[in-house]
Amino acid sequence: MNINDEVNHDDCNSCPLVTNRRDFLRDAAVGVAGVVATLGIARSAAALPVSMIKAVSRGKAGITYAIPAADSVQIDRDNEVILARYQNSVYAFNLSCPHQRTALRWNDVDKQFQCPKHHSKYDPKGDFISGRATRGMDRLAIKRQGASVVVDVDQMYKEDEDTPQWNAALVKLA
Numbered sequence: 662m663n664i665n666d667e668v669n670h671d672d673c674n675s676c677p678l679v680t681n682r683r684d685f686l687r688d689a690a691v692g693v694a695g696v697v698a699t700l701g702i703a704r705s706a707a708a709l710p711v712s713m714i715k716a717v718s719r720g721k722a723g724i725t726y727a728i729p730a731a732d733s734v735q736i737d738r739d740n741e742v743i744l745a746r747y748q749n750s751v752y753a754f755n756l757s758c759p760h761q762r763t764a765l766r767w768n769d770v771d772k773q774f775q776c777p778k779h780h781s782k783y784d785p786k787g788d789f790i791s792g793r794a795t796r797g798m799d800r801l802a803i804k805r806q807g808a809s810v811v812v813d814v815d816q817m818y819k820e821d822e823d824t825p826q827w828n829a830a831l832v833k834l835a
Contacts, residue, residue: 715739723813725806728834734767734774734785742801742812743767743774747785749835753801753812754787759819760794774798786831789820796820800830 715737717725729735729746736743741756743765758765758776765774765783773790774783781792789797802816810832818827 717809723802723811723815725809725811727809728805728832732785734769736767740812740814742814743798744810744812745785745787746834749833750786751803751805751810751832751834752785752787752830753803753810755799755801755817757799758794759796759799760792765798787820797827800827802826802830803832805832 717727719725719740724737724740724742726735726737726742726744728751729744732746732748734743734745736756738756743752743754743756745752745754754765754774756764758778758781760776760779760781763776763778765776767773768775771782772785774785774787775781776792776794779793781794782790783794783798784790787798787800789795797820800818800820802813802818804811816826818830820827
């Protein structure tokens with residue numbers, strides 16, 4: 662068929678490869694949305710905490726957790742506690758960002774805590790790196806008890822207001 666030949670459009674309408682513009686745009690949008698969703702899942706997966714934990718016990722003295730065997734971040738959502746082992750020390754943090762109380766996430770790729778709301782970032786010791794927050798993560802009182810640590814969630818220290826207690830709120834392992 663050359664360009665001057667007439668085309669019978671009725672034959673084209675029955676062809677499965679021919680779609681109207683609306684169908685094409687809809688299918689393209691669905692495909693793009695699928696790619697974006699996949700990229701979003703991959704990006705957020707990197708920001709998920711290393712592991713979720715449950716307390717070993719809860720008593721008047723506080724909440725007991727096993728000492729992590731290696732450097733790691735563990736989150737107890739029920740008690741809103743982050744337990745972090747880093748460079749032979751164990752820290753207990755409040756789960757919320759000190760800026761506006763949004764739950765923090767651990768980004769294993771960057772080895773940082775991050776606030777998903779205003780993008781504040783903290784190192785594994787809870788020190789403030791960047792973002793809208795103006796201080797480090799809130800540390801909880803923590804003490805060693807054998808092969809466990811006991812966290813007192815009623816004793817929370819703010820870096821800017823309780824500096825000596827904040828600096829002392831860790832368990833040295835070595």
